[in-house]
Each structure stands twice: as C-alpha cells, then as structure tokens.
Amino acid sequence: MNKELIVRSNSSAVDFALLKDGKLIELNKEIQNNKFSVGDILFAKVRKTIPGLNAAFINVGHEKDGFLHYHDLGPKFLSLIKYIKLVNSGKSNNYLLKNFRFEKTIEKTGIIADVLNPNQHILVQVVKEPISTKGPRLSAELSLAGRFMVLLPFSDRISISQKIEDSDEKNRLKRLVQSITPKGFGVIIRTVASNKKVAELDSDLQQLLSRWRNLFNRIRKINKFPSKVLSEINRSSSILRDVFDDSFTGIHVNEFELFEEIKEYISLIAPKKASIVKFYENIVPIYENFGIERQIKSSFGKTVSMQKGAYLVIEHTEALHVIDVNSGNRSSKQKTQEDTALEVNLIAATEIARQLRLRDMGGIIVVDFIDLLSNENRRNLFDHLKNEMSNDKTKHKILPPSKFGLIQITRQRVRSEINIKTKEPNPNINNEVEAPIVLIDKINADISKIVNNNKHNKKKICLHIHPFIAAYLIQGFPSIRAQWFIKYKKRVRIIPRDSYNYLNYKFYDTEKKIINF
Secondary structure, three states, rough: OOEEEEEOOOOOOEEEEEOOOOEEEEEEEEEEEEOOOOOEEEEEEEEEEOOOOEEEEOOOOOOOOOOEEEOOOOOOOHHHHHHHHHHOOOOOOOOOOOOOOOOOOOOOOOOOOHHOOOEEEEEEOOOEEOOOOEEEEEEOOOOOOOOOOEHHHHHHHEEEEOOOOOOOHHHHHHHHHHOOOOOOOEEEEEEHHHOHHHHHHHHHHHHHHHHHHHHHHHHHHHOOOOOOEOOOOOOOHHHHHHHHOEEEEEEEOOOOOHHHHHHHHHHHHOHHHHHHHEEEOOOOHHHHHHHHHHHHHHHHHEEEEHHHHEEEEEOOOOOOOEEEEEEOOOOOOOHHHHHHHHHHHHHHHHHHHHHHHHHHEEEEEEOOOOOOHHHHHHHHHHHHHHHHHHHOOEEEEEEOOOOOOEEEEEOOOOOOOOOOOOOEEEOOOEEEOHHHHHHHHHHHHHHHHHHHOHHHHHHOOOEOHHHHHHHHHOOOOOHHHHHHHHHHOEEEEEEEOOOOOOOOOOEEEEOEEEEEO
C-alpha cells in the first residue's frame, strides 16, 4: 500500500489531497487567516447563561456566539478559572502546575449558572468550527494534541488508545509516560505511540509543554477580550501529525516555502522519511498531474459510479444524509440473486467509507443497501463496513442492519462538509451538465459492460460521438481506442456525429442497432 500527500498552495488557501494507491481518499483545505479552527484556544467573555439548556453563549469574536455546555466545562473548571486569574494578574510566574493548589471538582449534574456569570472571562477551546448559521462549539476542558500523545492540563489521568490491544505494550507505555509527565498534567497516549522509545515520547511531550508555556505567556500579557491565545499548529503539520505513517511514499508540494516547512516537520518526527518530501516544479498543475481533478469531478456528484455498473446515489437533507445502493443494469458471474446483492453491497461499503472521509460527511448517515435474506451475509456486510471504516480517524458509530436492510452511521462533524460543484455550463443549452472530464470514465465503464455481457461480446462495436471527443479518442500513441483493443481484444469503430451535443454518445452494432445494456 502506497500513500501520497499532494499539497497545493494558492493565495487564499492550501489544499491537501491524500492518495492511497493512487486513489483519492481524503481532501482538506486550510483557509488563510481562519480565526476559528478546531483546537484553537481563546480568551473569551461569557455573554449569558441559558438555564433551560444548562449552557452558556460565549463571545469569541464571531458573528454568532460560541456555545458552551455544562458537560464541556470539565471537572477541573474551577481550577482553570483560578489559574487564569493568577496568571493574568501577574501573581503566578510558573507555567507548570507542580505547586498549584487545585480547587474542588465541579459536580457532574451541576447547574451552569452556579459556576459561570455574565461578563466573566474564561479560557475556551474550539471543538467544532462554525457551521452554517451556528457559532463554534466550545469546551473549557483544554487539550493539546501532539504526534504520540494529547496533553491534558489540570488532570492526573494517563489513558491509552483502545486500538493498542497488546496488554504488555499498554503497561510499558503507561509506565514510561507516567515517569516523564509533570505533576498537574494528564496524557492520552495515541495509537501511533505503540512501540516508540521513551526519547521519542519525551520529545513529543516537551513540545506540548512548550506550547503550554506559550499559552501561559500570552495570558500574562493579554488585555483584550475576546482574543486568541493559542492557535492549533498550521494545518499542514496537523494533517501530517494525524495521518503520517511509515507507509507514506511521497509528499509533493508546489510552493517552496511550504515545502521547506513540511520537510522540516517530517525531519523532526521521522528523519528517515525526510527524502520523500518533494518540491513540485512541473508546468502541469499539481492536481492535474496526479489525476486529482478528475477524481474530484467523478466523486462529488449526486451519483457515484462504482465497479461493474453499480452506483451510489447520495442525498443531503437538513437532518441527515441518505445513501442508496444500486446494482445498475449489470451482468454477474454470481449464481444467485443473493450472491449478486452481497457482491454489490461489499463494493458499496468500501466506496461509502471512502466517500464519508472524502466529503467529511458528519451527523447521521442512513445507507439503504440491497436487501439480503441471509443473516450470515448481513453480518458479513456489517463486519466489512466496520473494517473499511476502521481507518477513519473521525469518531463514528455504526449500527447493525435493521429489518429493512438499513445501516445507520453517526460520524462526528467538527467542520463544514466539503461541497464541490461537479456540474458545468452546457455550451449548447442554457443549463448545466455533468463535467466533460469524467466522460471518458463513463465510456470506459460502458465498454466494459458491453464486453462482459454475453449477449453483446461477440458483436462489433460502433461508438457514435461528437467530433471533438472522437478526435480525442484516436489521438496519441497508444490512443484510448488502441488501449481498448489491447485490454478487451475488440475493435471499437468511432463515428463522429455533427448532430450530437458534446456529451452525447451511443453504441451501435454493425446492423445499426443500438446496444442496450
């Protein structure tokens, strides 16, 4: 398995595309001067408490107030408030918590008005970016994420990722981290920390403590509210921190300053992998060169094509996302309808896991798979979907198939869903059509279906198509038409048709009958 990260920079944003064996599985965008990124820590002011919601609206400088629920205050909220006052007033000169006297833990079922007052200054962290008409979701239980661990101020808890299953390794990590963690701080040990040496863990911890020291220094000097006191590390580093592993074979960057920044970060966290960071200088745009633009156009529409003619229909509503699985008009080598349905469902489950990451879909997702009669097949489908979703680092939960064959998924939403327009203006009519960039992919899929259909595979194929597209299919060496012959051992005659629109095409046999499939 090969992983590549393609980084495209322009004047207003930096785009990140994650490829797995050449297939696009994740897109991210860092917008310049984004004031409310997940992980940012802000010095804010309480605007008002809402007893009915047991929450408060917080002025963070956004057009919509941030939302802070009582359960997101954290058990050591009173200690945090005391610390802020001591530091901001200049009465504390030590960023560490070794000699800090903690306040009592707040009650789990308490009332927010008992601990927060209007106009009170508090420290909050963005856990969900502003989406649509809503302001950011906030937490007062601060955390600083590193490569191998997450630092928790005002805590004494050492937790270990559940994905580390080896009990000996868990005990080793817990023992090591306890020995290097200063008093007053807790740690969550991440999955990638497995089998790491104490020097690597300590280096990561020291970087996190350094960020906490920066926060301490900012609080001492701050006199403007609301104000950002600590930003999440830049998006390129945070993405690499979360996705980078030994399977990466290339990181390609089209801007020299960003290239140096990423190379420096990789040299820090994985020195042996620094050579895979490459500066891209080709005249062909970087996304075009790696086939990302074509994959974006073919992956973000309402209808998503899959193998062997099957396809997904993805609908978005205010309350949830609905995905319908369709087998299409296809022939199958499977012996029974049940086997065919299982085959399509397994293909769909793999693509759905990819689509959720690619579009960063969150909230409730309902998937209508093709009905399966066998309990064993339903269980196999459920297990396959869970396995495909196991690489998704966003928190999610999958429920078993219902009696109606529906599978429900909840996936945490912390940013706006990626929404890319895939339709383009029709050059002949005043409306929109599917992007021409995916036309060749559709023709390839149709030819595959014709060749694999026993009813048509002995017939000669004539493709009637617009002259511009016809010229494109026969140019170059080997041309696309020549590639069809090499792959299918079947000649496809191309007939230019002046009367056709750009995206119209039909298949005929030698008897001038339309080939339906």
